Amino acid sequence: MPKVKRSRKPPPDGWELIEPTLDELEAKMREAETDPHEGKRKVEALWPIFRLHHQRSRYIYDLFYRRKAISRELYEYCLKENIADKNLIAKWKKQGYENLCCLRCIQARDTNFGTNCICRVPKSKLEAGKIVECIHCGCRGCSG
Amino acid sequence: MASSKGANTYNRQNWEDSEFPILCQTCLGDNPYLRMMKEPYGKECKICARPFTVFRWCPGARMRFKKTEVCQTCSKIKNVCQTCLLDLEYGLPVQVRDAALKIQDNMPKSDVNKEYYQQNMEREMALNDGVNPSGALGKAMAPSDMLLKLARTTPYYKRNRPHICSFWVKGECKRGEECPYRHEKPTDPDDPLADQNIKDRFYGMNDPVADKLMNRYTSMPKLEPPEDRTITTLYVGGLGDKVGETELKDYFYQFGEIRSINVVSKQQCAFVQFTTRAAAETASEKSFNKLIINGRRLNIKWGKSQGQIGTEREEKEEERHNLAPVPGLPGALPIPPEEISNNFFNLGPMPPMQLRGPMPPRGPPHMIPMFMRGPPPPGVRLPPPPPGMMPLRPPPGVMPRGHVPQMHYPSQDPNRMGATMQNR
Numbered sequence: 065m066p067k068v069k070r071s072r073k074p075p076p077d078g079w080e081l082i083e084p085t086l087d088e089l090e091a092k093m094r095e096a097e098t099d100p101h102e103g104k105r106k107v108e109a110l111w112p113i114f115r116l117h118h119q120r121s122r123y124i125y126d127l128f129y130r131r132k133a134i135s136r137e138l139y140e141y142c143l144k145e146n147i148a149d150k151n152l153i154a155k156w157k158k159q160g161y162e163n164l165c166c167l168r169c170i171q172a173r174d175t176n177f178g179t180n181c182i183c184r185v186p187k188s189k190l191e192a193g194k195i196v197e198c199i200h201c202g203c204r205g206c207s208g
Numbered sequence: 209m210a211s212s213k214g215a216n217t218y219n220r221q222n223w224e225d226s227e228f229p230i231l232c233q234t235c236l237g238d239n240p241y242l243r244m245m246k247e248p249y250g251k252e253c254k255i256c257a258r259p260f261t262v263f264r265w266c267p268g269a270r271m272r273f274k275k276t277e278v279c280q281t282c283s284k285i286k287n288v289c290q291t292c293l294l295d296l297e298y299g300l301p302v303q304v305r306d307a308a309l310k311i312q313d314n315m316p317k318s319d320v321n322k323e324y325y326q327q328n329m330e331r332e333m334a335l336n337d338g339v340n341p342s343g344a345l346g347k348a349m350a351p352s353d354m355l356l357k358l359a360r361t362t363p364y365y366k367r368n369r370p371h372i373c374s375f376w377v378k379g380e381c382k383r384g385e386e387c388p389y390r391h392e393k394p395t396d397p398d399d400p401l402a403d404q405n406i407k408d409r410f411y412g413m414n415d416p417v418a419d420k421l422m423n424r425y426t427s428m429p430k431l432e433p434p435e436d437r438t439i440t441t442l443y444v445g446g447l448g449d450k451v452g453e454t455e456l457k458d459y460f461y462q463f464g465e466i467r468s469i470n471v472v473s474k475q476q477c478a479f480v481q482f483t484t485r486a487a488a489e490t491a492s493e494k495s496f497n498k499l500i501i502n503g504r505r506l507n508i509k510w511g512k513s514q515g516q517i518g519t520e521r522e523e524k525e526e527e528r529h530n531l532a533p534v535p536g537l538p539g540a541l542p543i544p545p546e547e548i549s550n551n552f553f554n555l556g557p558m559p560p561m562q563l564r565g566p567m568p569p570r571g572p573p574h575m576i577p578m579f580m581r582g583p584p585p586p587g588v589r590l591p592p593p594p595p596g597m598m599p600l601r602p603p604p605g606v607m608p609r610g611h612v613p614q615m616h617y618p619s620q621d622p623n624r625m626g627a628t629m630q631n632r
Contacts, residue, residue, distance in 0.1 A: 176245050191269065195386045 076137040082127065086147060089120045107199040114166050114201035117149065124148035125156060165203035183207070222327070223249055224260040224279045232289035232296055234363040235274055237267025253279035254406050256326055263290075271368040272388075277406065285315070285329050286410060292367065293409050299360035301409060303418035308354040315411060356498070357428065358421050431496040433489050434510050440467070440488040441481040441511030442495075448476055450502040456480060459501060463491035479511060 096112035124147060128139040143150045155161045155170070164170065169181035182196050183203035190196065196205050225248055236242060242265055250262030260279035267274055276290040283290045286302055295305045306313060316325050373389035375381035381391065395402055400416040408414045433439075444456060453471050460466055460480050464487020471478040482488040492508055499506045 177243055197386050 076135060076141050078134050078138045079141075082123075082134065082138070085123060086120070089116060089123070092116055093120075108202065111202035114168075118152070118165060118201075121148040121152050125153050129157075160207070163206045163208075165198070165206040166201040168200040169198060169203060169206070222258060222330075224253075224258065224281065225249075226261045226280050229261075229263040229276050230280055230283045230290045230296070231276070232292060232294060232299060232363075234294075234299065234360075234365060234367055235267060235289055235291045237265075237271060237368060238363070238365060239268050242267075251275075253277075253282055255279070255282040255410050256322060258326075267368045268365065270370070271365070272370040274368065278410065281326055281330055281333070282410065284333055285326075286313075286412075288410070293406065298355050298358070299364070300355065300358055300421065301412070301415050301418040303409075303412035303415045304358060304421045305355065306412050307418075307422065308352045308358075313412070317411070354425055358425055429497065431492050431508065431510065433492065434512075437485055439511055440483065440485050441479050442488060442492055443477060443479055443507075443509040443511050444499075445475075445477045445507035445509065446504060447471070447473075447478060447506065448504050451504055451506065453478070455501050459495075459499070460491055463487045463494065481511075 093113070093116045096116055099112065101109045124134075124139065124142045127133045128136075139148075142148045143153075149167075152164065152167055155164045155167070161170070165183060168174070169183055172178045172180055175181075181198045181200055181203070183198035183201075183205050184207045185196070185205075186207045187205055188208075190205075197203075229244075244263050244265040247262045247264070249259035251260070252258060253260050255278050258279060260276070262275055264273055264275040266272075274291050278288075278290055278293065280290065286293075287296050288294060288302060289296055294301060298305060300308075305311075316322050370389050372394050373381050373387055373391055375383075376387070376389070376391045377394055381387055381389075401420065404416060409417075412418070442460075453469050456469050456471070456478055457466065460469070460482075463482070465483040467481040467483045469478060469480050480491070482491065488510075492510065495506070496508045499508060
């Protein structure tokens with residue numbers, strides 16, 4: 065089933081440039097969704113979804129803010145169409161959150177002691193040699 | 209059945225609601241800054257099956273999360289940790305502790321009786337000050353030797369390690385280094401220690417750990433009193449510089465009258481001689497493997513009997529001196545009476561004194577250090593040396609071995625005639 069289009073308006077200029085990449089990510093997402101859960105841990109099941117979601121948002125964010133390759137119209141169209149996650153991008157603009165993996169990892173209210181996820185701890189603050197894989201999205205550290 | 213914990217009000221009054229868990233040092237872990245999660249009525253007690261407040265915490269880095277398993281009433285009845293069910297004071301299984309203190313605790317195990325018993329115990333505990341353990345344990349508080357020997361004095365954090373990764377055991381663990389479980393070979397399933405159960409551990413029956421500890425206690429080294437009833441001397445080793453005669457006297461006087469204390473500082477040991485055998489036996493029992501004076505653990509042994517020392521000495525002398533006997537000597541001379549030095553009370557010959565090494569038969573001790581482990585204690589009459597041996601000895605140090613000295617007359621030994629003080 066194709067993605068539901070929110071608006072009847074045709075996409076702005078430059079859409080045809082980013083469309084193949086987005087289609088490819090979309091296909092990968094479909095694959096991840098239909099992937100069997102057997103042999104995975106309970107928490108592992110959603111990790112590929114989170115990773116692809118992050119990748120897609122990151123692609124749009126980079127094109128607009130870093131490489132300045134797409135127009136504002138196209139960027140806003142992508143946000144509106146939910147191709148990029150605007151809440152996640154909003155976090156990326158803040159200092160210290162430039163590489164944030166997902167929004168669940170900074171949701172302190174969901175944890176027992178009101179803390180952020182382990183992947184939000186800078187490598188320098190962790191004990192040496194500790195391998196981190198957060199349970200929300202499988203992030204191995206997104207805080208420098 | 210009510211769907212939520214809060215809605216179930218049946219018999220609600222005896223649901224436990226506590227602010228703080230009852231835990232041992234080991235279960236708490238090494239970090240003094242501990243965060244705990246508290247869940248009121250989170251689980252049912254594994255002994256009495258009533259809901260209780262569950263606490264959950266991580267006892268340090270690379271440890272597994274622990275939680276309380278039994279309710280506080282159950283824990284107080286047995287004075288055990290809520291998590292590991294080991295005694296709070298000694299860190300020992302209930303079975304070992306009860307055996308050591310000789311407690312017979314017949315807790316009911318059927319449902320109704322259990323409830324009634326819990327209710328009575330709770331009422332009793334409410335009257336108690338809450339500091340001392342209640343029940344049979346509170347009445348039988350006499351620390352036994354067994355408890356002191358088996359008890360853990362320091363926390364044993366190895367107990368908090370994560371469990372063994374069951375996937376790794378099957379060869380299927382895909383998490384590798386990241387795996388929080390232990391990648392180790394599991395213990396032998398036939399090992400009795402592998403089959404433990406929380407109820408048995410709580411009630412103190414068929415506890416394999418307790419059996420192991422009891423076996424360890426029975427196989428601990430014991431000091432057997434020697435057969436020779438005349439031995440009343442204890443050897444005390446490992447004195448170091450800190451322990452002297454006064455300290456030893458201060459400790460050993462409690463067991464009976466001490467005849468002499470003889471400190472050999474060179475060997476860092478001492479010989480404590482009691483007047484009676486009974487005193488020596490109590491002293492050895494009470495101090496073997498547990499005597500610590502000034503921070504030094506002292507090593508207690510029985511002294512050797514005089515007979516053994518004699519034979520040892522003979523052997524030694526034989527190999528040392530191959531001197532020709534004096535011809536025409538009328539055998540051994542009688543030893544001069546001892547009144548010169550020590551026999552103040554005109555006591556009869558004393559029981560033989562034991563030394564670890566052989567005693568010098570005569571001669572100033574400072575001249576033959578390698579031959580002598582310690583000066584003979586004052587007041588001990590040296591046994592007459594065997595007749596054949598006595599005249600063979602040259603004055604030590606006078607002539608080197610293998611030199612000319614062919615003859616040795618007893619009169620050459622100044623000590624023998626009382627010319628010098630008995631070696632002090």
